[in-house]
Amino acid sequence: MAKKIISLAIGVALCFSLVSCGIIKKNSNENDKAKIQEEALHEPFNSPKEEISNVVNHVVQKTENLDNTPYGWGLRVLPNHQTPEITPYAMELVKKYNAIFVGDTTKKVVYLTFDEGYEAGYTPRILDVLKENGVKAAFFVTGPYVKQQADLVKRMVEEGHIVGNHTVNHPSLPTLPDEKVKEEILGLEKMFEDLTGQKMKYFRPPRGEYSERTLYITKSLGYRTVFWSLAMADWQPLPGGPEESYSTVMKRLHPGAVILLHAVSKDNAQALDRIIKSIKEEGYEFKTLDDIP
Template identity: 70%
Template sequence: MSELETACPGSLDNTKYGWGMRILPNHQIPDIGAKAKELLDKYHAIFTGNTSEKVVYLTFDEGYEAGNTANILDILKGNDVKAAFFITGAFVKSEPALVKRMVDEGHIVGNHTVNHVSLPTVSYEKAADEINRLAQMYAGITNQQMKYLRPPSGEYSERSLCVTNALGYRTVFWSIAMADWVPLKGGPDEAYNTVMSRLHNGAVILLHAVSPDDIQILDKLIKDIKAQGYRFGTLDEIP
């Protein structure tokens, strides 16, 4: 039996869940339900940061990015904001210079697996391979180690959370997001209004780099979040 199977026995529940939240009014923290909270606590995963302070954490998923990442980095640099980017194997292969730039400019780079696979749907061995190979590809161009992982498609199970944790990663979900991997019906205004209306202490904001709507409002979004008294923190600050 492998060390991974010892840490995460086959008897662990592999029921697949999709990350979901009940949005609450008046800038309250969303309700994720008792089961999700239990699993996040057990495996040291997060969906919010410090909820006692006006701080937010900006994250981007780079499963597909449509050539927008350099612009995102420019906007972040211009606003002195650090973010976390969750990358896949295709992005490492196609844009190694941008991965290096992320590191050089002080951003966190996280694991989104080589092939953007739903971790509960594959074996222990396949899950570990998807995670470990991406980390090796990243280390090959940056000499850095990864320590955060975002489950592709937000799909997880107790077993997948255990595997991620056993491999030395902290799983990062989110508390503000939208279906921005496709063009939003309300365009950039919908992207802006969705984030601003849901802001709360400790919010982990998920934006998809592929979204043209997000890119159009990113600079204004950052400035207006700051104007409301929030600061942008990093995942490394979260206990």
């Protein structure tokens, strides 16, 4: 009985740790993030259907047989720099739809990604640090970001970073009908192509929320969905400041890690140079999403 109680206590503590650090996102951060998104996405972009109709026609329309149960991306953090665990069903979907949550776990490589819902003034410094350290990253942007921060988006492209699709208005995709899902993705794609002349090929689900139906649609539109294996509740100020940002990344670092950092975080911006240098000192190499087979 004592052993069962101890096991139960450990399980509860682990679950609390996952939720409190923002890894299980659907229930833990939705209310907090909604306020940020309300401020950031105050000018919704309405995709003109006539401009994207030719693109969506190639997508199979019948998705009624696909599971649309909404899931928030969650994983179990393991000690000693082990690869985090996801549920068997999540792994099944990752494999079926060629999604990404880790890269090459047999080598000391990492993949750095940022989410950009709006600009808080830290992205120029983040880009400076990446350039100084010779690191390429992926930035997942929304419609208002492309519209309001065109110069930063062009700088990302010019400096060799990947710019990924985070939808126009950052909605929970499982709550939308097929056509609205396509409009959110293709509307952002068109904004980016009009600005840079380039295509997008990586997609990160807003709020980390997905279903088999949305993974199917995303893949049908030519995108590869990118989740993550290392993250924290950094869309808001961290209690421990830059030191918490640094220590969390280093503690959870593992071979093949896809690191998610929010670029609205002053703590991340201040800790980034130290994070990159320490990761390299640990013998890791920074790769890009293009390097993941």
